[in-house]
Amino acid sequence: MAPDAETSGVAMLSAELQVNLGTELKDGPGPPPRRPDTGPEAMRRRISYFMFFRLVLVALFALILTYTTWLAEQHTLTPGEWLGWTAVASGFVVTLVFAWQIRPQPGVRTSSKRLRAISWAQSAFDIVFAMIAVGLTGGVDSDLAFLFLIAVLGAATMGDRRQILAVATACGLLYVSLSMAQFVGVLSGLTGPGVGAVIEPAQLWVALLRNAGAIAVVAMLSSYLNTQLLSSVMQLGSLRTLNENIVRSLSSGLLTVDQSGIVLFANPTAAALLGRTGDLVGCDCEALLPGVRGHLDDSGGVRNRFELTVNRVNDNRRVNLGLACSTLLDAEGLFLGHIVNFQDVTDLREMERVLRRNERLTALGTLAASVAHEVRNPLAAISGCAELLEDDVGEEDQRLIRVIRSESARLADIVSELLDYTRPRELVRSNIELGRALVELADSFRADPTNASVELVVTVPKQPVPVELDISQLTQVLWNLVRNGAQAMDGEGRLELELEPRDDHVYLRVRDFGSGIEAAALGKIFEPFYSTKSGGTGIGLALVHRIVEEHGGVIKVESTVGKGTVFTVKLPRRAPTLS
Incomplete structure (x- = not known):
């Protein structure tokens, strides 16, 4: 296919998509707007089309009247001609007035009820106009009897089946009445070709059957086609609505x-x-x-x-x-x-990352537990032997033995942390007042001589904050965080510990004003054996992270290099219920 055809196809597709579906983003969520082919906008367009056709028809009649009144011969206006000109002028006025009433206005939608009233009014005018035109041009023998058919077609264009039947019935009755009035001589006062002439009964019956039958046939056909059209439009509208609902949902x-x-x-x-x-x-x-x-x-x-x-x-x-x-x-x-x-897929990728991390930690934990078990017994033996030798050696050797015992104790602590991490203890929840627990932890922290230069500021609410937590493991979490904060400030400075209850959760914040953590390391600090401190084991924060997760909580960290770090722990007040 030629490039021009492809371009045309794309343009048509764009227009179709924008008309049928594009308004969803503008209208936002909620019921879809009524489509132009099934609502008041469609009726307004149909009325406008037929009004234009009527305007052209009235203009043709004005030309015919002009010719017959002034051009064909010179004479004074008869009552019939006056009536014709009145009907033509009324046709122009009525059409323009209704056109003004149904004009599209930005942001304003004409109601269906108002449009139906306008269509009925115009059908009534079409009937009157057709009756006048037929009456002035010969009645039974008038060549303009087809105007009654146009009135029926106009009803089919502008309205529904009920309007079609009503207009067809009115046209048939008026034509019969007009013909009978002419037959009995009631119209003899009007002048015009064929008006007032003697009508033979056979001629009358033929005209009545011909025109009334035509009106009936046109009415039935128009009614059927109108019903089929409305049914098709409704099905199309339902299909579009279904498609829109699917896409929107x-x-x-x-x-x-x-x-x-x-x-x-x-x-x-x-x-x-x-x-x-x-x-x-x-x-x-x-x-x-x-x-x-x-x-x-x-x-x-x-x-x-x-x-x-x-x-x-x-x-x-x-x-x-x-x-x-x-x-x-x-x-x-x-x-x-x-x-x-x-x-x-952000959450999915995060779940995959956590799964891979847990698999890696499981493997590391198994290895660490094995190593810790194998190291603990020889370490205990070394420490015991050093203690026995301390009293039997000189002062210089005693200093070396004390170093052996100190480092053995430090290694024992590391082994204990490894075992705590690799062999989690079952949570033993109890009802505690969290504010008091934080104050007691702060007192223990201040009692340690190594923390003498650290100012630990504790902020807790005046009202009690009851929670259901494992106090021993929570103390382990907070102790690791405040100890890390003190070490980040080289053992001196202000350290803040804050408790904030909020709805069904409590928030614990530990803020230090130390060297901070680089952005590249923030995503790794909770992994085991990763540490930003010289000589750190990388077990403390990994243990903190696991304990917080076991409580059903979340821990987050924010840090700025050179300004400090904030750890935020979010914990539920009560143990989650299993459904």
């Missing part, structure tokens, strides 16, 4: 782009996932999803499933998106563009 983002990468359609979920507001139609897909253009050429191929990391516009949060691209074809297989479907 998708939990994944959906973009349709043309051959040049311009967005033709975007569902609301796409805008929400990207953190954007407003209509995405017309945007470059590369601007919305940086890196996607390189995959569009392989839509449906091996590279059609991939992931991208983008920054949401509204909150600048980085999210992982899983995308799939496919080609967009028309019914004849013509390539029109691409379909891009994507989902937020």
